[in-house]
Amino acid sequence: MEFKPLITLLAIVNPPAIIPFFIHYTQGFSTLQRRRTIGVASFTAFCVIAACALLGIRILEFFGISLASFQVGGGMLLLTSALNMLNAKPAEAKPATNDLAEGAEKAAMGYSIAVVPLTIPLLTGPATMSTVVIYAERAHTVLQLATLVGYGVVIGLVTALSFALANPIARILGQTGINVLTRLMGLILAALAVEVMADGLGKLFPILGRTVGG
Template sequence: MDLKPLVTLLAIVNPLAIVPFFIHYTQGFSALQRRSTVLTASFTAFVVIASSALLGLQLLAFFGISLASFQVGGGMLLLTSALNMLNAQPAEAKRSGDEMAEGAEKAAMGASIAVVPLTIPLLTGPATISTVVIYAEQAHTVLQLLTLVGYGVVIALATAVCLSLADVIARVLGRTGINVMTRLMGLILAALAVEVMALGLLKLFPALGR
């Protein structure tokens, strides 16, 4: 298996784009609380990716959904995520004012915000899950499947590093720098989304390839 799945996942998850949200939600947290939030969010991101890789195809079979249809739908979802990123928004979800306020309220109450909303849906959500399932179908050996799960470890580590250095990143890059990086990742994701949709359409309508 090549590095394309890892590049795609890095583009979708894009921990840099979550830095402002992390800083917002963890205002007033102690160093220990912040560290716990970082570890929980990173581990949860890995669990989502690993579960999708190992169980995603079985769920598709259970619901009777063909992979070609899933590729087209997943590609459309990736393209929507790419458009979000081109507008300097997180790939997985646009947060409304009410949701931001709710997250801040949870933080103020000392409730864990590591799983919701940081990991789900901001870091990993439908677009991430769709991508992992699509690449899991292309894994023809156990080693390739384990490699895909291993990419989840890489994503988790990247998330942990970005969130741990959130204050430094925000100071060095600033909001403008983070937005530029997010838009660049959005361009990459848009190209990958078109490729995924094209493969699905060719499977559904073989005549298109003639």
């Protein structure tokens, strides 16, 4: 399998862009709590990607949704995420509603915040899930499917590394550097989103494919 799925996933998940959120949500955590949070968040991100790769197509079949429709919808979602990133916002970010008191309360809960909100929806939200399902359908052999699941391992490792180096990275890049990185990944993601939508529209409306080909 080509490396395009990995590049797409890295652009969507974009762990460095989540570093400010990681720092915010782990304020007051001990070193052990931070390590546990990193481990749980990384493993959960892998689990989400692996589950979507192995079960995503079956879920679509259960609900009677065609892959072409899912590609168009997923592509639109990717494009929305890309536009958010071009505005220097994380691809899966949602408005934060927690105040400092709630942050302290989460610190007492240990690493439970590693799953929500750090992994879902900040790291692996709807855009990530839809992307994995689309690429899983294109995997025609067990090896290709295993490679896609393996990319989930890579995403988990990149997430762990980014969070482990959160403070040094934040100091080196600064908010401006993180914003620039987010915009760059957003531009790449926008191009990939258009490609996914074009493929889906070509399947839904074959005349479009013939027009382009002509």
